[in-house]
Amino acid sequence: xxxxxxxxxxxxxxxxxxxxxxxxxxxxxxxxxxxxxxxxxxxxxxxxxxxxxxxxxxxxxxxxxxxxxxxxxxxxxxxxxxxxxxxxxxxxxxxxxxxxxxxxxxxxxxxxxxxxxxxxxxxxxxxxxxxxxxxxxxxxxxxxxxxxxxxxxxxxxxxxxxxxxxxxxxxxxxxxxxxxxxxxxxxxxxxxxxxxxxxxxxxxxxxxxxxxxxxxxxxxxxxxxxxxxxxxxxxxxxxxxxxxxxxxxxxxxxxxxxxxxxxxxxxxxxxxxxxxxxxxxxxxxxxxxxxxxxxxxxxxxxxxxxxxxxxxxxxxxxxxxxxxxxxxxxxxxxxxxxxxxxx
Ligand code: NAP
Ligand code: HSE
Numbered sequence: 001x002x003x004x005x006x007x008x009x010x011x012x013x014x015x016x017x018x019x020x021x022x023x024x025x026x027x028x029x030x031x032x033x034x035x036x037x038x039x040x041x042x043x044x045x046x047x048x049x050x051x052x053x054x055x056x057x058x059x060x061x062x063x064x065x066x067x068x069x070x071x072x073x074x075x076x077x078x079x080x081x082x083x084x085x086x087x088x089x090x091x092x093x094x095x096x097x098x099x100x101x102x103x104x105x106x107x108x109x110x111x112x113x114x115x116x117x118x119x120x121x122x123x124x125x126x127x128x129x130x131x132x133x134x135x136x137x138x139x140x141x142x143x144x145x146x147x148x149x150x151x152x153x154x155x156x157x158x159x160x161x162x163x164x165x166x167x168x169x170x171x172x173x174x175x176x177x178x179x180x181x182x183x184x185x186x187x188x189x190x191x192x193x194x195x196x197x198x199x200x201x202x203x204x205x206x207x208x209x210x211x212x213x214x215x216x217x218x219x220x221x222x223x224x225x226x227x228x229x230x231x232x233x234x235x236x237x238x239x240x241x242x243x244x245x246x247x248x249x250x251x252x253x254x255x256x257x258x259x260x261x262x263x264x265x266x267x268x269x270x271x272x273x274x275x276x277x278x279x280x281x282x283x284x285x286x287x288x289x290x291x292x293x294x295x296x297x298x299x300x301x302x303x304x305x306x307x308x309x310x311x312x313x314x315x316x317x318x319x320x321x322x323x324x325x326x327x328x329x330x331x332x333x334x335x336x337x338x339x340x341x342x343x
Pocket of ligand 1: 014015016017018019020039040041042043045058072073074075076097098099100122123126178179180181182294295296297300
C-alpha cells in the first residue's frame with residue numbers, strides 16, 4: 001500500500017511588495033506548499049502574483065492563523081516583531097528577510113533564533129548565502145575579523161558615481177531596480193548595512209552585542225561625491241561602504257560601517273556594481289570570500305523560499321555558531337512534514 005499523500009504545509013505571508021510578490025510567484029512552483037493568505041496594506045494595488053495568486057487580506061490574523069510557517073516581508077521593527085511573536089505563540093516556524101527587526105529587536109528574536117525556529121538567510125546578502133556558511137561550514141575556525149559590502153544600493157551608487165553619475169540620479173535608479181529600502185535613508189546613511197553586520201556579529205562572535213553598541217560606529221555614503229570616488233580610483237583604490245567586525249583591542253569586538261578606500265588588490269575591490277561580498281578571516285581556514293547579488297526581488301525571494309522549504313521539511317534554522325551545544329527547538333513538528341532531526 002502506498003503511503004497517504006502529505007497535506008501541503010501552510011504558509012502565511014506578511015507583505016507582498018517587492019520581495020513578497022516575488023516569493024508568491026516562486027511558490028507557484030511548489031504544490032507541496034499552500035499559502036493561507038497574504039497580508040497587504042492595499043489589496044486593490046496592482047501587483048504581479050503569478051499563476052497562483054493567493055488571497056490578499058488586511059487582517060494579519062488571516063495570514064497567521066492556521067499557518068505552519070509565517071513569512072514576514074513587511075519591513076519595520078516593532079509591528080512585524082509583534083506579529084511574529086503572535087505566530088511563534090501559535091507554534092509556527094518563522095521566516096523573515098527583515099534585518100532591521102532582527103538587529104533592533106534582538107532580545108525578542110534571540111530565543112527564537114537560538115531555538116532554530118527562524119529562517120533569515122535573506123536578511124544578509126539576500127540570495128547569496130552568508131548566514132548559512134558563517135553558522136555552518138566556517139564554525140570550525142575562530143573568527144579573526146570580517147569585512148563586507150552588505151548594502152547593494154550603496155554598492156550601486158558608488159559604481160555609478162565612479163562613472164560620474166550624480167548621487168540623486170544613481171539613487172533613483174537603485175530604487176527603480178528594487179534595491180533600496182522603502183525609506184532609502186536606511187541605505188545611504190549606513191543603517192541597513194549596520195543592521196546586517198549586527199546580525200552577522202551576533203551569529204558568530206558577539207551574541208550579546210546591543211544595537212546601541214553599533215550606533216556610534218555607523219557612517220553612510222552621503223559625504224561621497226563623483227569627483228572624490230573617481231579620485232580614489234585614479235589613485236589605484238576603490239571606495240566601498242564597508243561593514244566590519246574587528247577586535248577592539250580590549251578583548252571585545254568593534255562592529256560598524258564606514259566608507260573605506262580599499263587597495264586595488266583587496267577582495268572587496270573586485271566587486272561588480274550592486275553586488276555584495278564578505279571577507280571572513282578565521283584562524284584555521286584563513287581568508288574566505290563570499291560574493292554575489294545582495295538585493296532585488298527574485299534574488300531575495302530565492303533565499304526566503306529556501307528557508308520556507310527548510311522549515312517545511314522540519315529542519316532547524318541557522319543557530320549561532322557559539323550555541324552549537326544547546327538543544328534543538330522542542331516545538332512540535334509541522335503537520336505533513338518530516339519530524340525534526342534529533343539534537
Ligand atoms: P516593500 O516593497 O515596501 O513591501 C512591503 C509590503 O508590506 C507591501 O506589500 C505592503 O503592502 C506591506 N505592508 C507595509 N505596511 C503594511 C501595513 N501597515 N499593513 C499591511 N501591509 C503592510 O518592501 P520589500 O522591498 O519587499 O522588503 C520587505 C522586507 O524585506 C523588508 O524588511 C526589507 O528590508 C527586506 N529585504 C528587502 C530586499 C530587497 O532587495 N528589496 C532584500 C533583502 C531584504 P502594500 O503592497 O499594499 O503597500
Ligand atoms: N536595501 C537593501 C540593499 C536590500 O540595498 O542592500 C537588500 O537587503
